[in-house]
Amino acid sequence: MERSRTTGRVGDKKKAQSFFNNLTDELLIEIFVRLPSSKEAIRCKLVCNRWFSLISSDYFLTTSLIHHRNNNNKTLLPFTFVSPDRKYNVKDVFEFRPEMGLSRRVDLGFLYWGRPRHYFISLTESCGDLILCSGSTSCIDYYVINVLTKQWIVLPPQNSHFIESESVGFLIEPNCVDFDYSLG
Amino acid sequence: MASTTETKQKKMLILKSADNDEFEIEESVGVQSETIKNLVEDGFTFVPLPNVYTKALIKIIDYLKKHANKTDSNDEEIKTFDKDFVNTTFDDLFELVSAANYLHISCLMNMLCQTIADRIKDKSPEAVRKIFHINCDYTPEEEAKIRKANAQAFEGQFDESLD
Numbered sequence: 001m002e003r004s005r006t007t008g009r010v011g012d013k014k015k016a017q018s019f020f021n022n023l024t025d026e027l028l029i030e031i032f033v034r035l036p037s038s039k040e041a042i043r044c045k046l047v048c049n050r051w052f053s054l055i056s057s058d059y060f061l062t063t064s065l066i067h068h069r070n071n072n073n074k075t076l077l078p079f080t081f082v083s084p085d086r087k088y089n090v091k092d093v094f095e096f097r098p099e100m101g102l103s104r105r106v107d108l109g110f111l112y113w114g115r116p117r118h119y120f121i122s123l124t125e126s127c128g129d130l131i132l133c134s135g136s137t138s139c140i141d142y143y144v145i146n147v148l149t150k151q152w153i154v155l156p157p158q159n160s161h162f163i164e165s166e167s168v169g170f171l172i173e174p175n176c177v178d179f180d181y182s183l184g
Numbered sequence: 185m186a187s188t189t190e191t192k193q194k195k196m197l198i199l200k201s202a203d204n205d206e207f208e209i210e211e212s213v214g215v216q217s218e219t220i221k222n223l224v225e226d227g228f229t230f231v232p233l234p235n236v237y238t239k240a241l242i243k244i245i246d247y248l249k250k251h252a253n254k255t256d257s258n259d260e261e262i263k264t265f266d267k268d269f270v271n272t273t274f275d276d277l278f279e280l281v282s283a284a285n286y287l288h289i290s291c292l293m294n295m296l297c298q299t300i301a302d303r304i305k306d307k308s309p310e311a312v313r314k315i316f317h318i319n320c321d322y323t324p325e326e327e328a329k330i331r332k333a334n335a336q337a338f339e340g341q342f343d344e345s346l347d
Binding site: 023024027030031032034035036039040042043044045046047048049051052 | 278281282285293297298300301302304305306309312313316318319320321322327330331334336337338342
């Protein structure tokens with residue numbers, strides 16, 4: 001079937017290295033999202049600065065979420081929570097059902113019980129029926145909330161060295177939800 | 185008579201690699217690549233591929249031919265073919281994944297990325313650096329800081345091999 005005609009070959013040695021330069025950020029992320037869990041991805045942060053920023057990026061978190069959701073029906077939930085803007089007050093969280101589009105506002109007033117008057121809780125990330133919120137006073141507290149059951153937990157405090165420039169999000173493991181402190 | 189009609193119906197394409205080798209393939213085989221499909225739709229039958237070298241192109245054409253003839257009965261055969269296809273060196277995998285990405289062959293991309301992920305998942309960061317030909321650009325302090333902040337991820341023994 002093939003007819004082959006050689007008309008001057010490019011040096012094999014010269015091209016060998018070029019494939020690593022061709023591994024674009026996008027391609028690397030395609031590889032990272034296929035690692036079995038966030039543990040392996042975190043370990044890859046130690047490879048170099050470029051990998052660290054790729055794995056800490058929102059783009060990685062989102063791609064990873066979509067990939068694992070599409071590849072594992074167990075995490076495919078009929079709803080997710082969206083906010084018009086990241087870092088928005090949790091009172092403006094909406095429930096989203098694919099078949100219905102954007103639907104009702106979710107009342108998360110229960111989170112404010114017993115809090116100081118100016119306590120502000122903002123939505124950081126959502127995943128299925130779970131949302132990740134942060135509330136700030138003198139330091140930042142993170143909460144993971146199941147909005148359906150109205151159960152919530154406070155995450156243990158983080159290493160304070162990193163608190164100024166952090167980004168956080170959910171990473172999905174095949175059969176459980178794993179929380180990743182992505183520090184960037 | 186029947187056979188002449190058959191050959192006439194088979195539209196052919198010529199693919200030209202970055203090192204100027206030309207390969208003739210059936211259009212139906214080639215259009216599994218989105219990049220080629222778009223060119224074919226625009227009326228091209230000669231497809232230069234400046235980012236794909238002969239070595240990778242030969243392998244990819246093999247892959248496309250095998251997958252173009254997918255039926256219900258040869259499922260096992262294709263699985264074995266795929267397994268052999270990815271059983272190669274990291275350098276070859278990187279070359280193939282770049283080519284598959286350029287050609288937009290999503291099933292091949294998925295398989296190659298998954299293979300690379302599976303093969304690096306238990307490796308130490310040092311081994312991963314060598315495999316990807318990356319120089320570490322952290323200071324020892326920065327490295328220690330990342331390890332400390334993510335201690336759990338660095339517990340246990342890791343694979344130091346480079347294959």
